[in-house]
Amino acid sequence: MKVPVGFFQVLWSFVSFLPYFFLLFTLGLLKGAIIGPVVIGIIVISNSAVIIGLWPAHFIWTFYCVLRTKRLGPVLKMVVVVALPVPLILWPIVGIVGSLLGGIGFGFFAPLFATFEAVGENVADKCYHCFVDGCLSTIRGSWTAVQDFTDFCFHSYFSYMDELSEKVPEDEKPVDIRLSKLPSCFLASLIGVPVDVSLITAVALWKSPYMLYQGWKRLLEDLVGREGPFLETVCVPFAGLAILLWPLAVVGAVIAAVISSFFLGLYAGVIVHQEDSLLMGLAYIVSVVSLFDEYVNDLLYLSEGSCLPRPRYRRNMNPNQVKKNGQSNDTNRCRQGLFRLQLEKLLSILSLNFIVCVPLIQVWDWLFKSCEVNGRILLRDGLIDIMDIEECIVKGNCKKLGIKLPAWSIVQCLLASAKSNSSGLVISDDLELTKSNSPREKMFEWFIGPLLIMKEQIKQLQLDDKEETCLRELIMLGKNENPEDWDDSHFLSSDNVRKAQLQAIIRRLQGIVASMSRVPTFRRRFRNLVKMLYIEALQTGASANHIGEIPKSRYNTDSLVRSGDKEGRDETVMYYQQTRKNMTL
Numbered sequence: 001m002k003v004p005v006g007f008f009q010v011l012w013s014f015v016s017f018l019p020y021f022f023l024l025f026t027l028g029l030l031k032g033a034i035i036g037p038v039v040i041g042i043i044v045i046s047n048s049a050v051i052i053g054l055w056p057a058h059f060i061w062t063f064y065c066v067l068r069t070k071r072l073g074p075v076l077k078m079v080v081v082v083a084l085p086v087p088l089i090l091w092p093i094v095g096i097v098g099s100l101l102g103g104i105g106f107g108f109f110a111p112l113f114a115t116f117e118a119v120g121e122n123v124a125d126k127c128y129h130c131f132v133d134g135c136l137s138t139i140r141g142s143w144t145a146v147q148d149f150t151d152f153c154f155h156s157y158f159s160y161m162d163e164l165s166e167k168v169p170e171d172e173k174p175v176d177i178r179l180s181k182l183p184s185c186f187l188a189s190l191i192g193v194p195v196d197v198s199l200i201t202a203v204a205l206w207k208s209p210y211m212l213y214q215g216w217k218r219l220l221e222d223l224v225g226r227e228g229p230f231l232e233t234v235c236v237p238f239a240g241l242a243i244l245l246w247p248l249a250v251v252g253a254v255i256a257a258v259i260s261s262f263f264l265g266l267y268a269g270v271i272v273h274q275e276d277s278l279l280m281g282l283a284y285i286v287s288v289v290s291l292f293d294e295y296v297n298d299l300l301y302l303s304e305g306s307c308l309p310r311p312r313y314r315r316n317m318n319p320n321q322v323k324k325n326g327q328s329n330d331t332n333r334c335r336q337g338l339f340r341l342q343l344e345k346l347l348s349i350l351s352l353n354f355i356v357c358v359p360l361i362q363v364w365d366w367l368f369k370s371c372e373v374n375g376r377i378l379l380r381d382g383l384i385d386i387m388d389i390e391e392c393i394v395k396g397n398c399k400k401l402g403i404k405l406p407a408w409s410i411v412q413c414l415l416a417s418a419k420s421n422s423s424g425l426v427i428s429d430d431l432e433l434t435k436s437n438s439p440r441e442k443m444f445e446w447f448i449g450p451l452l453i454m455k456e457q458i459k460q461l462q463l464d465d466k467e468e469t470c471l472r473e474l475i476m477l478g479k480n481e482n483p484e485d486w487d488d489s490h491f492l493s494s495d496n497v498r499k500a501q502l503q504a505i506i507r508r509l510q511g512i513v514a515s516m517s518r519v520p521t522f523r524r525r526f527r528n529l530v531k532m533l534y535i536e537a538l539q540t541g542a543s544a545n546h547i548g549e550i551p552k553s554r555y556n557t558d559s560l561v562r563s564g565d566k567e568g569r570d571e572t573v574m575y576y577q578q579t580r581k582n583m584t585l
Contacts, residue, residue, distance in 0.1 A: 024119065025244070027130060028112035035135055039107030039142040040100065046146040047099040051092050054153050059088050065161040070168050073176020099149075106145070110138040148520035156518040177273055185269035188281030192268030199289045200261035204254045207296045211253065214300050215246045257292070264288050271313060284313035366427045368525050370409040375533045378405070380540075383476045389534045393527075400476075401533075402526055406513045407506065408475045414451065415468060418459035425451060447512055454505050461501065475506055 066072070066080055114134025119126050168174075177185075219242060265285065272281035286309055293306040378384045384401065392398040417426045425433040425448075433448070463471065474486060486499050516522055 024115055024130070025112075028115035028134075031111035031115060031131075031134055032108040035111045035138050036104065036107035039110075039138055040103035042139070042142045043103035043106070043145060044096065044099050047149050048096050050146075050150050050153050051095040051099075055092055058091070058153075058157065061158065061161055062088060065165040068165045071164060071172075071174055073174045075179050075182070076174075076176045079177070079182065102145070103142070106142065107138065110134055110141065114138070144524070147524055151520040151523045152518075155523055156520065159514075159518050181273050181276065184278040184281070185272045188272045188278060188285070189266050189269035191282065192265035192285040193262060194265070195285050196265035196268075196288060197258065197261045200264065200292050201254075201258050203289065203293050203296065204257035207300060207302075208250050208254050210300050210302065212247060212250045215249070216243065219243050219246065261292075264292075275313075275315060277315075280313050280315070283311040286311055287313050362431065363427060363433060364521070364525075366431075367406065367409065368529055370413070371405050371526075372529055372532065374409045374412065375401075375405055375529065376536055378408075378472075378476060379533060379537055383473060384533075386534075386537045389530055389537060392530050393534060398526070398530070401530060402517050403510050403513050404476050406516070407509050408472060410451070410509060410513070411471070411475065411506075414455045414458050415463065417455050425455065447516065450508065450512060454509065457501065457505060461498065471502065 062084060063081065066077065066084065069077070072080065111134035114137065115130055118129035118133045267288075268281045268285050271284040272278055275281070290306045290308040290310040293308050297303060297306060375384065384405070388400050392401050413425055413427060417424065420426055422432055427433055478486065486503075517526070
C-alpha cells in the first residue's frame with residue numbers, strides 16, 4: 001500500500017481510522033459479552049468436574065509413584081512426601097481458578113479478535129463475517145480446550161508419574177540431598193519467599209507506569225507515522241487494539257513478576273544446598289532483586305544496571321558479574337530494538353497470527369500428515385494390522401501406533417534430510433526446518449536439537465536402500481535393546497557397533513515421541529488419525545477374516561466419524577467419502 005506522506009495525509013488517515021476501528025471494537029465487545037458466559041460455563045463446569053473427579057486418584061497415585069521411585073534418594077524422597085500434600089490440596093483450587101480465568105480470556109477475546117480478522121484483505125463478504133465469525137468457532141474451541149485438558153489429566157499426568165516410578169539404569173545415581181543441609185535450606189527459602197516477593201513486587205509496581213508510558217509512546221508514534229505494525233493495512237486494526245489493551249499487558253507483566261518472585265525466593269534453598277553455605281543463600285536473596293531490576297531497566301530503556309546491591313552468591317562467580325559502585329559490568333547486551341520486539345510479539349498474539357506459531361503449526365501438521373501416509377503404507381504392507389488399531393481405539397493401548405508410527409515417520413525425515421545434505425530437517429519440498437527458522441518455544445527446541453544431532457549420526461552411517469527397508473520393519477516389529485536382537489533380522493550389516501548406534505538412535509527417538517505424546521493436542525489428533533486408518537482397513541479389506549469377527553454395532557464407522565473434534569470429524573468424513581467414491585469407481 002502507499003504510505004501517506006505529509007501532515008494532512010497523516011492526519012486524515014488517523015481521523016478516518018478511528019470510526020472504523022471503534023465500530024469493530026464495539027461489535028467485538030458485544031459478541032464477547034454474548035459468547036463469553038457460554039464459553040466460561042463450558043470450560044469451568046467441565047474442567048471442574050474432571051479436576052474434582054480425578055483428584056483422589058491423582059492424590060493416591062502421586063504418593064505411590066514417589067514412594068516407589070528409585071530416581072530420588074531417601075532424604076529427598078522424605079522431603080517430597082512431606083511437602084506433597086500442599087500442592088495436591090491446592091491443585092483443585094488453582095485448576096478451577098485457572099479454568100475460570102482462561103474461560104474469561106478465551107470467551108471474551110476470541111470473538112473480539114475474530115471480528116477484526118473478518119475485515120482482512122482476503123476475506124469476502126466482510127460485513128457478514130464481522131457478525132458471524134468468532135461465535136460458533138469459539139464455542140467449539142472451548143470444547144476442544146476441555147478435551148485437551150481431560151487428556152492431560154487422564155493420560156499425560158499418569159504417564160509422567162509412571163515414568164517416575166520406572167526402573168532406572170544401574171549406572172544412574174538417584175538424586176538426593178544431605179540431611180544436614182535441610183535446616184539451612186528451609187531457613188533460606190522461608191526468608192527468601194517473603195523478602196523477594198515483597199521487593200520484586202515493589203519494583204514491578206514502581207516500574208509499571210514507565211512500561212505503560214513507553215508502550216503507548218511507541219504505539220502512538222507508529223500510528224501517527226504509519227510505521228511498524230501500522231505500516232500494513234491488515235495490521236492496523238490489531239495495532240489499534242493493542243493501544244487499548246496495552247494496560248492489560250502491563251497488568252499481566254506485573255502479575256507474572258509476582259508469581260515468578262515466589263519461585264525465585266524458594267530457589268534460595270537450592271543455592272544453599274549447592275554452595276553449602278547459608279550466607280550464599282542470603283546473598284542470593286538480595287542479588288536476585290537487583291538482577292530483576294536490571295532486567296526491567298533494560299526492557300524499558302531506563303538507566304543501565306541497577307542501584308540495588310548485588311553481593312556474590314556463588315563461590316566460582318565471575319567477578320565481572322558482581323555489581324561495583326552501582327554499575328553493572330555484565331550488561332553488555334544489545335538494547336536497541338528490544339522493546340519494539342516485545343511490542344511486535346504482543347501485536348502478533350493479539351492478531352492470532354503469531355509469527356512464531358506459524359512454523360510450529362506447519363511442523364505439527366506435517367507430523368500427523370506423515371503419520372497418515374506412512375500408516376497407510378504400513379497397513380498395506382502388513383506391518384500394522386486391524387488388531388493394533390482395535391487395541392488403540394477400544395483399549396486405549398496405543399503404544400505401537402502412538403510411539404512406533406511417529407518414530408518411523410521422523411526416521412524417514414532424518415534419512416531424507418541426511419541424503420539431501422540439508423543443514424536442517426526437510427519436512428516438505430518447499431520447507432526446510434533449521435535452527436534459524438524453527439519455532440522459538442523452549443519445548444520445541446528440546447526436540448529439534450536432538451533430531452538434528454541424530455540426522456548427522458545417520459548421515460555418517462550412510463545406510464543403503466535395503467538397510468532402510470529393514471530398518472522400517474525393525475522399528476515397527478523388532479526389539480532395539482541389544483545388538484543381538486537384530487541377529488534374526490534381515491539387517492545386512494554384521495557390525496555390532498553399527499547396530500548399537502542405530503538402536504541408540506531408535507530408542508532416543510522413541511523417547512522423544514513418548515514425550516510428545518503427552519501433549520494433549522497430540523493425543524486428540526492421533527485419535528482422529530487412528531480412526532481414519534481404521535476406515536482405511538475396513539474399506540480395503542485388510543485382515544478380512546478378523547474384520548468379519550468384529551460386531552458391527554461395536555465398530556460402526558459412522559460413530560467413528562461422529563466422534564472427535566470438528567477438525568478431525570471433517571477430515572474423517574471427507575476421507576471416508578472419498579474412499580467410498582474411489583471404491584465405487
